[in-house]
Amino acid sequence: MAPIISVQSLEKTYDDGFQALKTVSLDIEEGEVFALLGPNGAGKTTLISTICGLVRPTAGTITVGGHDAQTDYRAARKLIGLVPQEMPTAPFEKVIDTVAFSRGLFGLPANPGLIEQILKDLTLWDKRDNTIMALSGGMKRRLLVAKALAHEPTILFLDEPTAGVDVELRHDMWRLVEQLKERGVTIILTTHYIEEAEEMADRVAVINKGEIILVENKSDLMQKLGRKEMTLALQETLVAVPETLATYGLVLSEDGRALTYTYDTQGERTGITALLTDLAKSGIRFQDLHTTQSSLEDIFVDLVKKG
Ligand SMILES: Nc1ncnc2c1ncn2[C@@H]1O[C@H](COP(=O)(O)OP(=O)(O)OP(=O)(O)O)[C@@H](O)[C@H]1O
Ligand SMILES: [Mg+2]
Numbered sequence: 001m002a003p004i005i006s007v008q009s010l011e012k013t014y015d016d017g018f019q020a021l022k023t024v025s026l027d028i029e030e031g032e033v034f035a036l037l038g039p040n041g042a043g044k045t046t047l048i049s050t051i052c053g054l055v056r057p058t059a060g061t062i063t064v065g066g067h068d069a070q071t072d073y074r075a076a077r078k079l080i081g082l083v084p085q086e087m088p089t090a091p092f093e094k095v096i097d098t099v100a101f102s103r104g105l106f107g108l109p110a111n112p113g114l115i116e117q118i119l120k121d122l123t124l125w126d127k128r129d130n131t132i133m134a135l136s137g138g139m140k141r142r143l144l145v146a147k148a149l150a151h152e153p154t155i156l157f158l159d160e161p162t163a164g165v166d167v168e169l170r171h172d173m174w175r176l177v178e179q180l181k182e183r184g185v186t187i188i189l190t191t192h193y194i195e196e197a198e199e200m201a202d203r204v205a206v207i208n209k210g211e212i213i214l215v216e217n218k219s220d221l222m223q224k225l226g227r228k229e230m231t232l233a234l235q236e237t238l239v240a241v242p243e244t245l246a247t248y249g250l251v252l253s254e255d256g257r258a259l260t261y262t263y264d265t266q267g268e269r270t271g272i273t274a275l276l277t278d279l280a281k282s283g284i285r286f287q288d289l290h291t292t293q294s295s296l297e298d299i300f301v302d303l304v305k306k307g
Contacts, residue, residue, distance in 0.1 A: 106151040123133075123172070
């Protein structure tokens, strides 16, 4: 199947000469949840804005649902819902009107039932007659989502949907993404909460200084770069790791009550059997053992540090 979004050799240099995107190429498959991770200023919003036709590329091509995002802007844009990073600015407008208006912008007939459903899904129905000014920050963010969904887009961009929102709203967003995905909507989101990408994404890209440094299936990524740690809670306090165990690279906790062993999940052998044998030989006994797998966050921090 042809990708729903195809970005080829995209470059963006802003008017002040700053190059925000350096030759970005990327294909997004229909129906996937794609997470774009990267530090502040990496180029996430620039990339999204360019795909949505809000920022003009310096070079390269973008197609959305087969439509050229520049020469066939209206057809491309109609497929897209965009939840921008910035807050809405029309303070005196009424909630319900602004959502209905967003639909009208795309030349679609009014659909009060749909607008009602969207506002209910986002728990904004009770606030429908409020002005935007009279909403809390989290409600404004919900409103941005409602506006983006008003024309029933097949692709939804969420630029930091949960920045500065409470836990409940964050989980609401996750559920909403799940529902939309079930309906076949393709979702591209940026986030600084890596936990969020870990929770929702099928694929993950990392962008740093205007370059995509990695695109990978989330589970492959975690398998490939992930490491596991085994921690042993000791029966007796140790002062130092015995010389005979030096090859394992064990780390002794500050209180001397726990030993941590790190191993590669990809390796043929984990070395655990040998370690346990050697521990027993050294007379080190433990009362408990648990393993943890490194998170996407560890992987991300590693990558961006190197980048
Ligand atoms: N209109 C503009 N003119 C000049 N430079 C810009 C403009 N918009 C963005 N930039 C620069 O482009 C770079 C990328 O910005 P962008 O907003 O895409 O980053 P981001 O990855 O979305 O960051 P954040 O995580 O903070 O939202 C930054 O260095 C920014 O200062
Ligand atoms: Mg941004």
